[in-house]
Amino acid sequence: xxxxxxxxxxxxxxxxxxxxxxxxxxxxxxxxxxxxxxxxxxxxxxxxxxxxxxxxxxxxxxxxxxxxxxxxxxxxxxxxxxxxxxxxxxxxxxxxxxxxxxxxxxxxxxxxxxxxxxxxxxxxxxxxxxxxxxxxxxxxxxxxxxxxxxxxxxxxxxxxxxxxxxxxxxxxxxxxxxxxxxxxxxxxxxxxxxxxxxxxxxxxxxxxxxxxxxxxxxxxxxxxxxxxxxxxxxxxxxxxxxxxxxxxxxxxxxxxxxxxxxxxxxxxxxxxxxxxxxxxxxxxxxxxxxxxxxxxxxxxxxxxxxxxxxxxxxxxxxxxxxxxxxxxxxxxxxxxxxxxxxxxxxxxxxxxxxxxxxxxxxxxxxxxxxxxxxxxxxxxxxxxxxxxxxxxxxxxxxxxxxxxxxxxxxxxxxxxxxxxxxxxxxxxxxxxxxxxxxxxxxxxxxxxxxxxxxxxxxxxxxxxxxxxxxxxxxxxxxxxxxxxxxxxxxxxxxxxxxxxxxxxxxxxxxxxxxxxxxxxxxxxxxxxxxxxxxxxxxxxxxxxxxxxxxxxxxxxxxxxxxxxxxxxxxxxxxxxxxxxxxxxxxxxxxxxxxxxxxxxxxxxxxxxxxxxxxxxxxxxxxxxxxxxxxxxxxxxxxxxxxxxxxxxxxxxxxxxxxxxxxxxxxxxxxxxxxxxxxxxxxxxxxxxxxxxxxxxxxxxxxxxxxxxxxxxxxxxxxxxxxxxxxxxxxxxxxxxxxxxxxxxxxxxxxxxxxxxxxxxxxxxxxxxxxxxxxxxxxxxxxxxxxxxxxxxxxxxxxxxxxxxxxxxxxxxxxxxxxxxxxxxxxx
Numbered sequence: 001x002x003x004x005x006x007x008x009x010x011x012x013x014x015x016x017x018x019x020x021x022x023x024x025x026x027x028x029x030x031x032x033x034x035x036x037x038x039x040x041x042x043x044x045x046x047x048x049x050x051x052x053x054x055x056x057x058x059x060x061x062x063x064x065x066x067x068x069x070x071x072x073x074x075x076x077x078x079x080x081x082x083x084x085x086x087x088x089x090x091x092x093x094x095x096x097x098x099x100x101x102x103x104x105x106x107x108x109x110x111x112x113x114x115x116x117x118x119x120x121x122x123x124x125x126x127x128x129x130x131x132x133x134x135x136x137x138x139x140x141x142x143x144x145x146x147x148x149x150x151x152x153x154x155x156x157x158x159x160x161x162x163x164x165x166x167x168x169x170x171x172x173x174x175x176x177x178x179x180x181x182x183x184x185x186x187x188x189x190x191x192x193x194x195x196x197x198x199x200x201x202x203x204x205x206x207x208x209x210x211x212x213x214x215x216x217x218x219x220x221x222x223x224x225x226x227x228x229x230x231x232x233x234x235x236x237x238x239x240x241x242x243x244x245x246x247x248x249x250x251x252x253x254x255x256x257x258x259x260x261x262x263x264x265x266x267x268x269x270x271x272x273x274x275x276x277x278x279x280x281x282x283x284x285x286x287x288x289x290x291x292x293x294x295x296x297x298x299x300x301x302x303x304x305x306x307x308x309x310x311x312x313x314x315x316x317x318x319x320x321x322x323x324x325x326x327x328x329x330x331x332x333x334x335x336x337x338x339x340x341x342x343x344x345x346x347x348x349x350x351x352x353x354x355x356x357x358x359x360x361x362x363x364x365x366x367x368x369x370x371x372x373x374x375x376x377x378x379x380x381x382x383x384x385x386x387x388x389x390x391x392x393x394x395x396x397x398x399x400x401x402x403x404x405x406x407x408x409x410x411x412x413x414x415x416x417x418x419x420x421x422x423x424x425x426x427x428x429x430x431x432x433x434x435x436x437x438x439x440x441x442x443x444x445x446x447x448x449x450x451x452x453x454x455x456x457x458x459x460x461x462x463x464x465x466x467x468x469x470x471x472x473x474x475x476x477x478x479x480x481x482x483x484x485x486x487x488x489x490x491x492x493x494x495x496x497x498x499x500x501x502x503x504x505x506x507x508x509x510x511x512x513x514x515x516x517x518x519x520x521x522x523x524x525x526x527x528x529x530x531x532x533x534x535x536x537x538x539x540x541x542x543x544x545x546x547x548x549x550x551x552x553x554x555x556x557x558x559x560x561x562x563x564x565x566x567x568x569x570x571x572x573x574x575x576x577x578x579x580x581x582x583x584x585x586x587x588x589x590x591x592x593x594x595x596x597x598x599x600x601x602x603x604x605x606x607x608x609x610x611x612x613x614x615x616x617x618x619x620x621x622x623x624x625x626x627x628x629x630x631x632x633x634x635x636x637x638x639x640x641x642x643x644x645x646x647x648x649x650x651x652x653x654x655x656x657x658x659x660x661x662x663x664x665x666x667x668x669x670x671x672x673x674x675x676x677x678x679x680x681x682x683x684x685x686x687x688x689x690x691x692x693x694x695x696x697x698x699x700x701x702x703x704x705x706x707x708x709x710x711x712x713x714x715x716x717x718x719x720x721x722x723x724x725x726x727x728x729x730x731x732x733x734x735x736x737x738x739x740x741x742x743x744x745x746x747x748x749x750x751x752x753x754x755x756x757x758x759x760x761x762x763x764x765x766x767x768x769x770x771x772x773x774x775x776x777x778x779x780x781x782x783x784x785x786x787x788x789x790x791x792x793x794x795x796x797x798x799x800x801x802x803x804x805x806x807x808x809x810x811x812x813x814x815x816x817x818x819x820x821x822x823x824x825x826x827x
Contacts, residue, residue: 077098079129085328115129120680174677222252240258363579395556398590418448457510473485704746737779
């Protein structure tokens with residue numbers, strides 16, 4: 001039998017030989033052609049060397065494929081913050097395998113994930129797509145996801161390299177961060193992922209770092225990433241992020257996306273001929289692209305990194321999404337053991353707009369359209385017995401914008417002379433086409449999109465219609481023109497205009513039983529088509545007649561008062577948490593805080609479920625019976641919530657980021673640059689590292705916090721110094737399940753230096769392990785502390801330096817609850 005290591009080495013050698021043979025057959029123009037997108041999502045094929053078309057897809061929480069539309073559904077996973085909240089690398093690796101399975105189904109070879117930037121400030125609008133405020137947790141979870149995806153023969157691109165930790169002016173902002181902070185915080189998760197999981201790609205951030213754009217950063221891309229860490233995959237630009245031909249090529253950017261018109265192509269050929277870029281540099285860029293193609297099975301003569309017979313067994317996507325969601329839910333409060341609801345209550349009040357229409361994911365690159373969504377209302381209705389009356393009340397609708405019209409629509413794609421180029425059937429009033437149009441229609445030929453649907457009025461009253469988008473629109477109802485004008489975005493960020501555009505509303509009085517033909521025509525600007533790709537995005541919004549907000553809250557209070565238990569689902573909206581915009585504040589939008597307070601006053605058994613991807617303020621947290629943080633839980637949201645509320649599954653999550661009690665208490669708040677620069681003046685002190693030193697202010701909930709449905713006793717710990725090339729110590733923590741139910745505990749190990757060096761954090765996460773135990777059972781969590789935990793970056797030597805001395809090793813439930821401590825002598 002062949003030795004697996006020898007077989008792997010032989011396969012690697014065959015791939016490299018095939019790459020070199022293919023490269024040798026290409027002239028300069030052909031090599032350069034490999035470095036730009038053929039279109040929005042793919043790299044071009046080259047039949048002469050047996051190179052297939054390579055497709056990339058957005059995918060932090062589900063693989064979209066080449067079409068961003070409900071007509072091409074995808075499995076929607078919980079948000080990355082939810083994955084990190086599991087603290088379970090084995091479970092996250094399974095999530096990665098599901099993403100790979102989805103990518104293969106969608107014809108994609110590379111998933112543009114994971115997002116491993118840090119939660120520097122709680123205002124970061126895209127934090128739902130990132131993992132944590134802590135670099136070690138981020139690196140471990142990110143490495144697990146990368147390993148899982150690549151187990152399935154699909155490439156990854158951990159992103160955004162580096163310091164894209166907020167959204168404001170992200171295209172142009174220059175992040176100013178000192179060398180030590182950059183190394184110990186922001187580069188750390190990328191380094192861990194590269195060294196542990198060997199990703200086949202990375203994505204360069206839009207922003208600059210210390211004066212140089214990341215798509216052109218020779219020091220970080222070539223010297224650190226490739227020479228120091230040994231990264232051998234491709235570095236791809238964020239979309240439209242490559243700006244200068246020579247600087248990008250010399251700065252190590254392998255692929256400029258999208259295409260075909262980029263800073264490479266004929267511009268790079270000319271730069272080589274003029275002596276500005278050595279052809280050997282182009283060879284290196286092309287070699288890495290061919291290596292990626294070989295790994296995913298697209299280069300003739302090269303064995304794929306994962307042969308078909310070694311692909312993981314098929315995964316039940318819906319079942320895994322349900323498991324991931326339940327394991328990510330964080331139980332922050334459970335007074336009087338109100339949860340789980342062990343017996344079937346006679347009457348349950350389920351309150352909140354998100355209870356009927358759960359927000360399953362964040363906006364932007366992480367958004368996909370699933371085949372179905374199980375709302376909390378659906379999930380609880382199915383799980384509760386016939387003896388329970390389940391009453392739903394909206395309470396307070398936090399949405400700033402009207403939702404897409406719920407009736408089916410037909411989209412007509414029209415040319416400049418008004419002739420029809422094609423049609424598309426849409427399940428609702430939202431149009432979102434990115435990179436490709438239905439029926440193969442060309443963006444260059446498209447002039448207008450006419451959206452038509454029939455609004456059937458169920459009752460007399462005033463309906464609200466809305467136009468949301470950027471450009472010229474004409475809205476008609478039964479031929480009557482309600483709007484004919486232009487909507488313009490705020491600011492210059494094209495992503496913000498695409499993902500969070502302006503809205504205009506109009507009212508329409510309709511009688512019950514009436515049917516009104518609604519037509520919304522969008523005239524496309526010339527900028528909608530750019531060198532063969534483009535985007536069309538607008539929404540016809542609709543809301544049926546309803547009572548006032550005051551009446552809605554009164555209805556919710558009445559329902560809560562009459563119920564045995566009240567479950568209130570509150571959360572953020574797409575206007576608050578989305579790619580392209582940072583958060584103005586941390587309060588729940590609308591009157592949701594008032595709603596919770598009123599319901600809690602009416603029913604002492606009030607359970608609040610927070611449907612948000614990142615921290616929010618919870619001023620009512622001490623006045624409700626239970627608080628359950630459910631993140632953006634993916635498409636099986638309601639089933640997972642029912643599992644946890646009714647005790648079929650224990651909430652397994654722990655906070656991956658600290659939750660402040662007040663906005664003013666947040667150690668790092670500013671996310672907007674001044675004169676184009678965003679100064680990371682806080683240095684190493686973000687998250688719990690900063691909270692440890694804040695006198696007079698404590699967070700609402702510490703990093704790592706969360707409970708379950710049983711109790712744990714921390715009974716003993718030993719730490720053994722190892723001191724080899726990558727491990728400083730091995731720690732064994734004994735914990736006992738002292739409760740009456742089986743349970744799951746996340747044992748967290750922290751390391752503290754002797755306290756003399758105040759430039760170092762007082763405390764940092766050094767390792768963690770997930771354990772499970774039956775009632776009364778004692779188990780041992782074994783945790784490896786990496787050597788890097790006792791190293792700091794020496795800015796004079798530009799290298800890592802070990803810091804010997806006596807360290808305190810502590811273990812416990814979260815950053816501020818560590819009942820076990822031992823001394824560790826590091827020599």
